Amino acid sequence: MNEINLVGLGPKKYDEKKLRLARIAAITALFLTGFLSVGLFFLNTRFSIASIKRQQTDVINQISSYDERIAKITIVNARVSEIRQIRKQNIDYTKFIQTILGILPEGLSISTLEIEEKGVGLSVSSSSLLPMSDFINELLRFSAENSKDNPTVSKVTIESISGSSNTGDFSMTVRIDMP
């Protein structure tokens, strides 16, 4: 039985403008989807954690070939810091001895000199009291120069002064505290 189309080919039922809009929208969507997919793929490959981890592993592998250098540079840096710490705490005793000898007046001689970390015990002897007085004055002048930047002497204590009737010599024991 043959079908007879009674409607026939009449005018189009849709709007051509809407079709064009739909086509443009489809192409735009397709383009956007493609662009986003490619962009995301690129970002994920370039900046993903896995990619960075891979690069880290590469660098670590390269670094591991310098094992000896790592050990040596670590020790060198540690030693530098340790030696600096030790030297920072060192006291220049020679400078101190030179200073004491420098301010020692004529006629006064050192009998004993004992230098420890924080202080100096000094015994001097002379046939006259005058050089002893000069020496004390010099020490006080030296201690007056004491400052944070230039630590000299923080305290001078005369522990004893004695005289010998046999020899006629005087001897004095002084305690000098260093800052």
Added chain:
Amino acid sequence: MNKKINIDLLTLKTLLSDYKPFLTPLFTIFSCLLVFLVFILPQANEFLSSQKTVNEEKTKLNNLRGNLQTLQNLSDGELGNQYELLSYALPPEKNFEAIINSLSYSANVSGVILGDFDFAVGSITDSPKETQSFPFLKIELNLAGGVGAVESFLDTLSKTLPISRVSKIALGPSGTTLELAFFYKPYPEVQFSENSIINPVSSEGKDLISELEDFSNPTESPIPLFTEEVATESAL
């Protein structure tokens, strides 16, 4: 107001044939939407949320690259010399030979006569405790010589390796007694991790190394024995 729409197969066929050109664009838009919702959006979310971790890992990577660069720039020869010099200046263990060399050298240079000396050795086998920041060997030393000679001895000793510290000086008519401390320190444990930063020797470190290079090293420079003077005296 419920209007019933009656769609039968014939109506659908008619609609399909009437709006056939719309099918492809609509199907494309729908597919794109589906791809966007199912793949792109979750991926983008994941990418954005992982950026904090990515930045941390990037910092690690940069540190590693920096470390590699530092290591590549180091010269084996120079580093080896610095390592040996500093290890001699502050030995990893008690080095009696170096200490005796240093004392003999300083005595010879300054012209003082070394008397008895005592080593407060401590335990030879035990390694120093971690808590003891700078272990040292204490030496009590008797010197024969005046103030000037002692001063010269101390000056030479302070510029001789290994490094030492004078903790006590007792000058008397019978001679001089010195209390010295020679330091040593075991090497630190070298552990490299991806978070470690390897620094080249700092400029202060280089200054210190060049200063130590000028120090006398009795193992390298032979001890002066005043052979000429002795020969002249014996000739006389």
